[in-house]
Amino acid sequence: MSYDTINILHLEQFKSKIELLETRLERNVLIIELKFYKQQILCPICGSAHIRFLEYKYKKIIHSISTHEKSVIRWHMRRYQCKLCKKTFSESNPLSRLK
């Protein structure tokens, strides 16, 4: 993980939560692969702690580093299923507090 990238993206406050941070250029757009560490999570419907990991979804978060360079964060969002009530849900996005 590059500390510079964290600084550029102003993610310092999330540094301890970031599991993966990789950048690459695709047609002049900076693509940032971002994954956070797994959090302790409870079923939002029934409150059960018996949660099964399902899959990753890739959510795009538009993030402007500067006016000259476009960048997109591809957030690896975990999907879970509750073993008790069978409902599926996603982990919360720590970056949503930035908006």
Ligand SMILES: [Zn+2]
């Ligand atoms: Zn549940």
